[in-house]
Amino acid sequence: MDAAFLLISLLNGLSVGLLLFMLASGLTLIFSMMGVLNFAHASFYMLGAYVAYSITQVIGFWTALLLAPLIVGVLGALFERHALRRVHKFGHVPELLITFGLSYIILELVQLVWGRQAVDFTPPPSLSGALFTIIDAPSSLSFAWGEKPEGCGTGGVRCTTFPAFRAFGMGVAVLMLISIWLLLTRTRIGLVIQASLTHPEAVESLGHNVPRVFMLVFGGGTALAALAGVIGGAMRVTEPSMALTVGAVVFAVIVIGGMGSLAGAFVASVGLGVIESFAVSSDHSIADGLTALGMAVTPETFGFALWSVKLSQIAAILPYLLLVLILIFRPKGLFGSREG
Amino acid sequence: MAANASFNRGRWIVWGGYALLMLVAPLLFTSSLSMTMLSQMGIAIIACLAFNMLLGQGGMLSFGHAVYSGLGSFIAIHALNRVSDGTLALPVSLIPLVGGLGGLFFAALLGYVSTKKAGTPFAMITLGIGELVAAMSLMFPGFFGGEGGITGNRVAGQPFFGITFGPQSQLYYLIAIYTFVCTALMFAFTRTPLGRMLNACRDNPERVEFVGYNTRYVRYIAFMTSGFFMGIAGGLATLNFEIVTSEVVGAIRSGGYLLFTFLGGATFFFGPIIGAVLLVLALVLLSELTQAWLLYLGLVFTFMVMFAPGGIASLIMMNLRVASFGKWRQLLVPYLMLLGAAMIAVTGASAMIEMVYHLQLNQVLGPEMRFAGVPLNAKSKGSWVAAAVVLVVGVLLFELARRRFAPLWGRIQEEIETEIKRREARA
Numbered sequence: 001m002d003a004a005f006l007l008i009s010l011l012n013g014l015s016v017g018l019l020l021f022m023l024a025s026g027l028t029l030i031f032s033m034m035g036v037l038n039f040a041h042a043s044f045y046m047l048g049a050y051v052a053y054s055i056t057q058v059i060g061f062w063t064a065l066l067l068a069p070l071i072v073g074v075l076g077a078l079f080e081r082h083a084l085r086r087v088h089k090f091g092h093v094p095e096l097l098i099t100f101g102l103s104y105i106i107l108e109l110v111q112l113v114w115g116r117q118a119v120d121f122t123p124p125p126s127l128s129g130a131l132f133t134i135i136d137a138p139s140s141l142s143f144a145w146g147e148k149p150e151g152c153g154t155g156g157v158r159c160t161t162f163p164a165f166r167a168f169g170m171g172v173a174v175l176m177l178i179s180i181w182l183l184l185t186r187t188r189i190g191l192v193i194q195a196s197l198t199h200p201e202a203v204e205s206l207g208h209n210v211p212r213v214f215m216l217v218f219g220g221g222t223a224l225a226a227l228a229g230v231i232g233g234a235m236r237v238t239e240p241s242m243a244l245t246v247g248a249v250v251f252a253v254i255v256i257g258g259m260g261s262l263a264g265a266f267v268a269s270v271g272l273g274v275i276e277s278f279a280v281s282s283d284h285s286i287a288d289g290l291t292a293l294g295m296a297v298t299p300e301t302f303g304f305a306l307w308s309v310k311l312s313q314i315a316a317i318l319p320y321l322l323l324v325l326i327l328i329f330r331p332k333g334l335f336g337s338r339e340g
Numbered sequence: 341m342a343a344n345a346s347f348n349r350g351r352w353i354v355w356g357g358y359a360l361l362m363l364v365a366p367l368l369f370t371s372s373l374s375m376t377m378l379s380q381m382g383i384a385i386i387a388c389l390a391f392n393m394l395l396g397q398g399g400m401l402s403f404g405h406a407v408y409s410g411l412g413s414f415i416a417i418h419a420l421n422r423v424s425d426g427t428l429a430l431p432v433s434l435i436p437l438v439g440g441l442g443g444l445f446f447a448a449l450l451g452y453v454s455t456k457k458a459g460t461p462f463a464m465i466t467l468g469i470g471e472l473v474a475a476m477s478l479m480f481p482g483f484f485g486g487e488g489g490i491t492g493n494r495v496a497g498q499p500f501f502g503i504t505f506g507p508q509s510q511l512y513y514l515i516a517i518y519t520f521v522c523t524a525l526m527f528a529f530t531r532t533p534l535g536r537m538l539n540a541c542r543d544n545p546e547r548v549e550f551v552g553y554n555t556r557y558v559r560y561i562a563f564m565t566s567g568f569f570m571g572i573a574g575g576l577a578t579l580n581f582e583i584v585t586s587e588v589v590g591a592i593r594s595g596g597y598l599l600f601t602f603l604g605g606a607t608f609f610f611g612p613i614i615g616a617v618l619l620v621l622a623l624v625l626l627s628e629l630t631q632a633w634l635l636y637l638g639l640v641f642t643f644m645v646m647f648a649p650g651g652i653a654s655l656i657m658m659n660l661r662v663a664s665f666g667k668w669r670q671l672l673v674p675y676l677m678l679l680g681a682a683m684i685a686v687t688g689a690s691a692m693i694e695m696v697y698h699l700q701l702n703q704v705l706g707p708e709m710r711f712a713g714v715p716l717n718a719k720s721k722g723s724w725v726a727a728a729v730v731l732v733v734g735v736l737l738f739e740l741a742r743r744r745f746a747p748l749w750g751r752i753q754e755e756i757e758t759e760i761k762r763r764e765a766r767a
Contacts, residue, residue, distance in 0.1 A: 037460045083646060090649050092460055093401050097602060098645040100595075104638030112635070112700055244591065248471040251464045259461055313479055320472035327453050327465060 004136035008160045009277045015166040017273025018173035019235070022228035023250045024257070024265040025180065026221035032260035033197050033217045035092060036084065039099040041225050042247030043106035048072045048226025049233025049242065050114050053121040061124035061234075068230050069223040076222025080215045103243065111240050118239035123165035130161035169231040176227065177266070193217060252319040256326050258336025267334055272319055279315035355524070362516040366509060373624075375508045376580075380620045382512070382519040383576045388601045388612035388619065389526050390569035395598070396606035397530060398562050399542030400455075401463040404470020405570060405597055407450065408443040410589030411473070412571025414484060415442025416578040417492045424496040432496055432505055433514055436575030443571015444564055451563035455556055458545065470594055477586035489585030492578065505579065515576050522569055527609055529565065538562045596623075599641050605653025614652050632697045636690070665759060667752050674748055677741040685734025691716065691727040 027041045038044075048068050055064035079102065087094040122128065133144045136158045152159035184190040195203045196213045204210045232246070253272060257264025287307040314321070326333060365378055387409055394400040416439035422428035423435070430438070450473075454465045477484040484490070495506045505511050529535045537558050540548045545555045578584055587593065596619060604615020626633045648655055662668050691711050695718040698709045708717055716723040 031460075035460075037464065083642065086646050087649070093395075093399065094645050094649050096401060096460060096463060097598075098642055100598070101638050101642035101645060104595075104599075104634060105642065108632070108635035108638060112632075112696055115700060248467055248591075252468045252471075255461060255464050255468065309479055317472050317475040317479075320468045320475070323465065323468045324453050324472070327456055331456050 002136065003141055004134045004158065004160055005281070007134060008162065009281055010274060011162055012166070013274030013277030014270065015170050015235075015273070016277060017270035018170050019228055019232050020246075020250060020253055020269035020273055021266050022173050022176060022231070023225055023246065024253045024269050025177070025262060026224035026228075027250060028254055028257075028260060028262055028265045029180075029224075030218055030221040031254070032262075033193065034214055036095045036099070036218075037092075037251075038218075038221065039096060039247075040102040040106060041099075041222070042243040042250060043103045044072055044076060044222040044225040045229040045232065045246060046110060046238075046240070046243040047075070047106055048229025049121060049238045050110055050119070050229075051226070052230040052233060053114070053119050053238055056121065056124075065227075065230050069226040072226035072229075073219045073223030077215050077219030079222075080218035084218070085211065085214075103247075107240060107243060114240075116240060118237050121233050121238040123168075123234045127165045127168050129164055131164040131167045132162055134160045134162070136160070165235055169235055172227070172231055176224065180224075189216075249319045252323045255323055256319075256333060258333025261333065261335040264333055264335030272322065275322075276315050276318055279311045279318060282311045285310045358523070359520055362520060366512055372508065375512060377620055377624055379508065379512050379515050379580050380624070381617050382515040383573050383580060384600075384616035384619045385519050385613050386522045386569055386576070387573035387597055388604065388616040389523060389609075390566045390573065391597045391601045392606055392609075392612040393526060393529070393538075393562060393566040393569070395601055396608075396611070397535065397542065398538045398559060400458065400559065400563075401466075401598070402454075402594070403463055403467035403598065404473070404591070404594050405466070405566075406591075406593035407470050407473045407589050408447050408567040408570035409574035409577070410477075410584075410593065411446045412439035412443035412574030413578045413584045413588050414490070414574075415439055415445075415571070416575035417490050417584045418483075420492040420494065420496060420578060421490075424493055432494055432579070433503075435494075435579060436518055436572045439575020439578060440568045440572035443574060444568040447564045447567020447570075451560055451567060455559040455563050458541075458555065458559065467591075470589070470591055474586070474590045477589050484586050485584070487586070489583050491583045494579045494582055511579060515580070518572060518576055522572060523613070526569060530609060534558070534561060599637065603641060603644055603651055605651025605656075607650045608653040608657060611651050611653030618652075630690075630694065630697075631701060632690075632693050635693065661756065662752060665756050667755065670748065670752065671745075674741065674745040678738065678745055681734055681737035681741045683734070685731055685738055688727050688729070688731025688734050692724070692731065695723065695727070 023041065023045055027038060030036055030038050030041075051071055052061075052064035052068035055067055083098055083102075084095060087098050130147050132146070133148050133152075135142045135144060135152070138156045148159045148161060182190075184194060192203060192208050193213055193216075196208070196210050200210050203213075233242070236242070249272075253268045254265050256272070257266070257268035285307065286309070290307065362382070366375060369375070369378065391402070391405050394402050394405070416435050419428060419430065419438040420432070420435050423430050423432065450469050454462060454469060457465060478486065494511070495504050503510055505514065537548065537553060540553075541555045541558050548555050548558070574588070577588070600615035600619035600622075601612045602615070603618060604613065605611025622633065622637065626636075630636070644651065650657075659668065659671075662671060691714075694709070694711050695716060698705075698718045702709070708715065710716070716727075
């Protein structure tokens with residue numbers, strides 16, 4: 001494994017991890033405040049991507065980046081106000097179920113409005129190229145801004161580019177992380193939110209409207225999901241199945257990190273992103289490892305199908321494998337404070 | 341429950357009626373479509389009841405329960421193929437039991453992890469494990485058959501008194517027997533101390549721990565029992581379809597069990613049976629009728645969660661209670677008004693939904709379409725205005741009817757409460 005590969009895998013993993021964290025942070029925020037697991041969170045992510053796509057067609061990407069989260073956030077707040085609040089008195093299972101029903105409705109509506117095929121949602125021209133190129137010459141490793149320079153691919157010089165939009169996405173995620181943190185710890189509304197989390201009655205008797213705070217948090221969480229959707233949609237593919245693929249991973253992330261822990265969600269999503277990106281680009285298998293240790297693994301060996309699966313194939317199920325491992329060895333999650 | 345446990349006439353009538361219904365249903369609906377649907381309903385009844393063992397009785401919401409029916413199906417089809425090539429001496433009628441054991445095995449394995457938690461974390465873990473198995477089903481083509489799945493032939497081994505299970509009717513009766521026995525067993529389970537403890541774990545886990553039970557252990561046993569019955573349903577599905585593809589372990593299947601078990605009613609034992617019947621009807625008939633059926637399903641489900649969290653079964657039981665106090669006649673007219681207004685509103689709304697779907701999916705066919713026999717033009721203003729007017733009128737009428745209905749319903753419930761108290765005081 002050479003340094004260039006290591007670096008690019010690390011960067012790709014970081015960008016995927018930060019994207020996951022944008023989703024996981026909203027989900028965690030809603031969960032730790034209201035005790036509601038928003039099953040439709042990934043659906044709001046998808047909705048964000050599609051709304052941004054439409055706005056991009058009419059106005060432009062930058063307006064979309066701003067407007068799409070706002071629109072989806074308002075939709076989320078309306079859902080909380082008119083549907084979720086109504087079932088709050090029935091307990092947590094109906095709350096989970098209603099967001100589950102919502103995920104069906106959003107999926108169908110998205111397919112209805114935008115069709116069943118993927119839409120062509122791409123980064124704006126100013127962000128579409130490469131940010132920098134890693135030049136891996138036989139004797140040295142160097143960087144160059146922008147696209148691949150002359151001389152790539154000749155004389156043992158290998159070049160790998162890093163897309164500008166990925167870097168932009170990472171920037172947005174970090175910015176968002178800092179602003180959430182500032183909002184929660186340094187502003188008045190943040191303090192009210194924090195207090196409503198642990199002492200809703202006391203906050204209510206101080207004259208704050210706790211249900212409205214909940215509505216704001218739910219709307220804010222869905223807006224964060226939509227922001228992740230704008231980035232994720234343009235970075236990957238905007239298609240109706242994007243909610244399901246990302247949704248399950250995000251749930252795994254917040255269990256691994258510890259339910260309701262923002263720091264845990266951060267570590268888990270970034271860690272998962274990095275591990276996954278290394279696994280995807282490796283074609284080793286357990287059988288290779290065993291062979292290297294001097295054990296003979298042949299097609300006749302018991303469980304050969306299992307041993308010969310390549311790491312890159314496992315990458316897709318890594319989040320769930322980690323989930324199972326964490327549950328066996330540390331049931332409260334990496335940073336969780338309580339056992340569920 | 342009736343105090344006289346030695347002979348409970350009501351129960352005999354209900355179970356006898358259930359058996360009779362399954363016996364005569366294929367004589368009433370003789371077409372091959374209805375025969376396959378009846379078979380599927382039997383399978384779905386077992387699956388939904390097994391699912392409800394967790395959701396309704398244990399308060400555990402599983403998002404990945406198709407894993408156990410699906411893996412049961414795979415075990416069953418491998419067993420069936422062994423029977424076909426003569427390496428396994430087993431009557432075909434016992435193949436579903438093999439599926440059940442498969443389901444039990446995987447529930448014991450995966451349930452050990454899932455049941456470490458209850459509540460919301462449990463739901464998320466089942467979702468994760470569901471995804472894990474679904475992803476793995478494409479990674480091991482040897483066992484799961486890859487994209488194409490694995491096929492089998494249920495006419496295998498020696499015929500038993502001429503029963504080969506070749507004709508659908510023979511298979512139907514096998515499924516009916518399994519369905520009846522499994523329903524009875526699962527009902528019996530709710531009456532065992534374990535079943536009661538499971539209810540206690542749902543309602544007050546802290547107290548259960550205080551009494552000296554391990555809630556996790558109770559959940560684990562319930563999970564395995566549920567997995568066993570899911571596996572039987574999977575094994576029966578194997579015999580019914582003679583093909584098992586990787587989608588039987590997928591999230592869509594799991595979601596279907598969840599949606600329809602809840603729609604049927606998770607709080608009553610018989611609720612999932614209604615849900616299972618609806619599941620097959622929706623999957624076979626509704627999906628033929630309209631392309632928007634998933635949207636309708638999602639909307640109905642959401643409204644059900646909001647306004648009737650006990651599902652259809654709870655609506656039936658509430659009305660039975662009103663009827664048993666002889667007050668149902670007062671409600672008849674308001675009910676008809678509510679129903680009529682709702683029908684008008686739904687007609688308007690679904691006309692609009694169908695027009696949107698038509699525009700999106702059938703553009704090549706032109707803007708003309710028929711909705712419930714009425715010709716509509718999805719691109720003309722007239723059709724849209726007409727549909728909108730129907731919708732608004734329906735909603736207004738519904739609101740008027742509801743305003744008359746709500747106080748009446750409240751008054752009747754109050755009367756029933758006082759009547760119950762009066763009877764208790766007299767007793």
